[in-house]
Amino acid sequence: MVPPEEPNIYWPPGVHPDNTPEDWAAALKTEGYQVCEDERLEPGLVKVALYATPKMVTHVARQLRDGRWASKLGRFGDIEHDDLAALEGPLFGHVCLFMQRPRRADDP
Template identity: 50%
Template sequence: MVGNNAWDNYVKTFIERDYPNLIIHGYKLTSPDTTEYNCVAWAGEDDQTWWWPDAQNQEHWPPDVPREETLEAFQAAFRTLGYEVCQDDSLEPRFQKISIYINSSKVPTHVARQLPDGKWTSKLGQDEDIEHNNLQGLTGNPGYGEVACIMKRPI
């Protein structure tokens, strides 16, 4: 991320408070905060729209996909982008992968997208985008819970 080192360090204190496993597993800031899009949109390669299955229909959600905060609804949303459930998060040539996280109540909390080098990229809510070395950096509580599902699509 291009920015002021003092500001970046300030931002990192909050990120590391909310996602302490990132300290162990490694990450870097890649863009400043914005409310234009969230993690679900970012995983779907949309940096213009906020995706969420809100019942009020205020946020974007794919047509004909239930507006529910369930793993099944999130999987269905990503199926509209060509993703299918797969076995693991290993890097596969010619495929792009996403990871859906859930909390202890089985509610989706986050979606990350794999980069061509095998690392992952995430939008932290309305905050910054980060690149993280693996999926474990965002797990836990505090954190996004656990990885519930990996999906992939051909590139």
């Protein structure tokens, strides 16, 4: 499945545009992310968790400085949640991959 062709959607050039964990990992690597082992809070790093169903990546949550997680839910707004299991289920699937990059001064 190719990401939607919308003006506010960006997909990095040269990265295969399917909704597989591998393609999302490749896209996130263009922003400095690397695969990591888990969701543990580590000073100086920002982590993301990819959710997937058996067919595709459905969601990406970003870890906040306090260890909680932030998620954009489209028209339902943005939420913060204490753990990743809060979004697991039939809609988003399950966490399938963690990635991290050095935290920037402008990161929330």
